[in-house]
Amino acid sequence: MNDRDIVGGLAVLVISVVGLVASMRVPSETTTQFGGGFYPGFLSVCLGVCGLIILVEGVLKREKVPVPKFEWGKVLPVLGSLVLYCLLFPILDFRIVTAIFLAICMFAFGVRRPLQLMAVAIGGSLVVFYVFTLGFNVVLN
Amino acid sequence: MVNVLTGLGAVVTPSALLWNLIGVVIGIVFGALPGLTATQAVAIFTPLTFVMPFTISMSFLLGIYCGGYYGGAITAILLRTPGAPGNAATCMDGYPMAQKGQAGKALAIAVMASWLGGELSALALMVGAPALSLIALRFGPPEYFAIGLLGLVCVAGISEGNILKGVAGGLAGMLLATIGMDPISGRPRFTLGIQGLMAGVALIPALVGLFAITEVLAKAEQMELGKKDQLITEYDIALPTKREWWESRWTLLKGTIIGVIVGVLPGTGPTIASWMSYQEAKRSSKHPELFGTGITEGVMATEVANNAVTGGALIPLLTLGVPGDSVTAVLLGSLMIQGLTPGPLLIRNNPALVSQLFWILIIANAFMLAIGLGAARAFPQILRIPMRILLPIICVLCIVGSYAVNNSLFDVWMVVLIGFVGFVASKFGFQVAPIVLGFILGPIIEPNFRRALITSGGSPLVFVTRPFSLGILILAGLLLAFILYRQRSGGVAGEAVKEPDMA
Numbered sequence: 001m002n003d004r005d006i007v008g009g010l011a012v013l014v015i016s017v018v019g020l021v022a023s024m025r026v027p028s029e030t031t032t033q034f035g036g037g038f039y040p041g042f043l044s045v046c047l048g049v050c051g052l053i054i055l056v057e058g059v060l061k062r063e064k065v066p067v068p069k070f071e072w073g074k075v076l077p078v079l080g081s082l083v084l085y086c087l088l089f090p091i092l093d094f095r096i097v098t099a100i101f102l103a104i105c106m107f108a109f110g111v112r113r114p115l116q117l118m119a120v121a122i123g124g125s126l127v128v129f130y131v132f133t134l135g136f137n138v139v140l141n
Numbered sequence: 142m143v144n145v146l147t148g149l150g151a152v153v154t155p156s157a158l159l160w161n162l163i164g165v166v167i168g169i170v171f172g173a174l175p176g177l178t179a180t181q182a183v184a185i186f187t188p189l190t191f192v193m194p195f196t197i198s199m200s201f202l203l204g205i206y207c208g209g210y211y212g213g214a215i216t217a218i219l220l221r222t223p224g225a226p227g228n229a230a231t232c233m234d235g236y237p238m239a240q241k242g243q244a245g246k247a248l249a250i251a252v253m254a255s256w257l258g259g260e261l262s263a264l265a266l267m268v269g270a271p272a273l274s275l276i277a278l279r280f281g282p283p284e285y286f287a288i289g290l291l292g293l294v295c296v297a298g299i300s301e302g303n304i305l306k307g308v309a310g311g312l313a314g315m316l317l318a319t320i321g322m323d324p325i326s327g328r329p330r331f332t333l334g335i336q337g338l339m340a341g342v343a344l345i346p347a348l349v350g351l352f353a354i355t356e357v358l359a360k361a362e363q364m365e366l367g368k369k370d371q372l373i374t375e376y377d378i379a380l381p382t383k384r385e386w387w388e389s390r391w392t393l394l395k396g397t398i399i400g401v402i403v404g405v406l407p408g409t410g411p412t413i414a415s416w417m418s419y420q421e422a423k424r425s426s427k428h429p430e431l432f433g434t435g436i437t438e439g440v441m442a443t444e445v446a447n448n449a450v451t452g453g454a455l456i457p458l459l460t461l462g463v464p465g466d467s468v469t470a471v472l473l474g475s476l477m478i479q480g481l482t483p484g485p486l487l488i489r490n491n492p493a494l495v496s497q498l499f500w501i502l503i504i505a506n507a508f509m510l511a512i513g514l515g516a517a518r519a520f521p522q523i524l525r526i527p528m529r530i531l532l533p534i535i536c537v538l539c540i541v542g543s544y545a546v547n548n549s550l551f552d553v554w555m556v557v558l559i560g561f562v563g564f565v566a567s568k569f570g571f572q573v574a575p576i577v578l579g580f581i582l583g584p585i586i587e588p589n590f591r592r593a594l595i596t597s598g599g600s601p602l603v604f605v606t607r608p609f610s611l612g613i614l615i616l617a618g619l620l621l622a623f624i625l626y627r628q629r630s631g632g633v634a635g636e637a638v639k640e641p642d643m644a
Contacts, residue, residue, distance in 0.1 A: 004569055004570060005569075005570070008306070008570060008571065011569070012309050012313075015313065015316075022331055026323075027328070033599060034325075034591045034595055034599070035323075035326070036323035036325070036326055036328055036330050037330075038591070039319065039587045039590065039591060040316060040319040040330070040331070043312050043316045043319070044316065047309060047312040047313060047316065050305055050308055050309040050312065051309065053305055054305055054309065057305075068568040068569060071362045074361050074362050074364060075358055075362050075564075077361075078358060078361045078532070079358065079557075081533075082354075082557050083557065085536075086540075086553050086554055086557060089540075089544075089550060101533065101537065102533045102534070102537065105533035105536065106529055106530060106533050109361070109364065109528070109529035109532065109533070110529055111529050111530065116530075120533075124533075124534055124537065125537075128537055128538070132545060137185060138541070138544075138545040138548075139548060140541070140544075
């Protein structure tokens with residue numbers, strides 16, 4: 001059994017069912033049968049067929065492939081600091097929030113030298129800020 | 142002939158050459174930064190051209206155009222983060238080349254192939270403009286649907302390991318592209334009442350999320366704290382050999398032809414051209430199993446095609462007033478600023494115009510080659526920065542670049558969300574490239590598919606009763622059959638082919 005494909009196939013099936021249900025709820029125009037839900041519904045059915053085949057192939061396969069393991073201890077700090085960055089982005093000054101993000105993210109990756117942390121965080125945020133605002137006319141608060 | 146020489150004389154002036162060079166540099170910088178594209182660069186700098194004469198303004202803007210289409214290859218090769226959608230296919234072999242210590246060579250190949258594609262497409266603009274535009278004039282929804290379908294067949298071609306997972310990824314990408322406004326009725330669809338989804342999932346955040354954030358998370362997972370963690374520790378600066386060029390001559394020629402033809406078709410662009418060229422190179426290769434592992438031919442195929450779009454896309458713009466891609470859509474405005482109205486009468490009334498644009502493109506591509514080759518030694522230094530410092534900086538560039546597209550915080554959230562989904566999907570063997578291709582082709586396929594069916598009263602025969610549409614569909618069918626046949630017969634080593642390093 002290929003557990004990786006079984007779980008993957010199931011996930012695809014779930015997405016296709018959600019897509020199909022959502023497509024059926026799209027109000028159709030009265031002038032044509034090919035309304036807004038027709039095409040995504042068609043895609044969802046095709047996706048469902050793919051998911052089903054991946055699932056069945058996974059069950060029938062002889063080679064044993066386990067469900068992939070996630071190193072959450074390494075991934076979550078990056079993901080968490082990205083989410084924090086997005087949350088603080090509209091609240092704080094861009095330079096401050098970017099410096100905070102860079103410092104947290106680098107610390108999570110194992111940078112421990114204070115001088116390096118500060119130099120990259122502050123220098124990086126300033127360079128990005130001025131390149132985008134002065135060079136490319138992007139408005140960053 | 143007189144017009145050709147007159148055009149040359151007009152564009153070889155110190156100021157025109159200087160502005161052309163400035164344009165190329167700006168284009169490369171914009172192209173290389175994820176989230177900023179050649180289209181944005183041309184749009185930002187178009188107002189500056191108000192005060193410029195025609196030749197100088199076009200030298201500047203076409204310089205940006207050419208540089209921008211190449212610039213995206215730099216980050217695609219070094220960071221697996223395409224600076225622009227047209228360079229997404231370059232990640233397939235460019236990034237693995239960089240991983241093998243061949244970053245300098247990959248960059249040199251990219252710029253040389255881009256130069257070749259750009260120069261040949263300028264020639265195509267000069268020679269084939271009227272004929273090609275006449276063919277494009279006959280295209281309607283069935284033909285555009287067929288072209289989209291042909292592009293989708295590329296999904297099967299680029300799906301290493303498991304075609305079914307690639308197709309599922311492509312379909313998921315197409316489904317993702319249906320979020321937002323219904324292209325026919327204009328009604329919101331799958332928006333869940335969220336204002337930010339009304340215009341759909343923007344392309345740049347989706348691309349940055351799927352390619353860059355997915356890769357950042359994968360790299361973070363692989364990283365061993367305290368160990369040497371440079372993305373690459375060594376790189377060569379060798380140029381490709383004459384033999385490599387000679388062996389890739391057909392790939393380069395076909396890539397150029399694909400780029401020019403796709404460029405001519407309105408509403409397409411370098412993204413489709415580069416994927417189609419990559420697929421064709423892989424299909425016709427004696428060693429298709431090596432594609433995706435970091436081979437020169439893969440980089441040549443994509444880069445020659447996306448820059449070959451430049452000349453091709455100008456053909457319908459000048460002869461029909463219809464832009465071939467997003468940059469030429471902005472250029473349309475730039476021409477009108479100069480008091481020129483693109484359309485069938487433009488060339489007749491301004492016979493030297495095409496030759497001027499031809500020479501501007503020739504010169505811009507030459508500048509691009511010189512800058513690109515010079516910089517091929519410098520750019521890989523980026524990868525000598527330790528990963529624990531580089532990855533956070535990439536994240537910041539992704540976030541700011543995605544924000545810059547629409548000044549939308551919603552887009553930034555989409556980058557993180559899509560990046561995380563892409564990371565999880567890749568762990569289960571679903572590659573991100575087919576998802577991206579489906580996402581790009583979806584908006585071309587859906588409206589044309591539905592329009593064709595609506596105009597034919599629901600009869601699917603509309604797709605096979607028009608000669609161009611039928612021809613393209615037959616081509617797509619043959620291509621798909623060939624890919625499936627080759628996979629079954631072991632030409633593509635099925636599961637044996639390594640999936641990307643994050644899988």
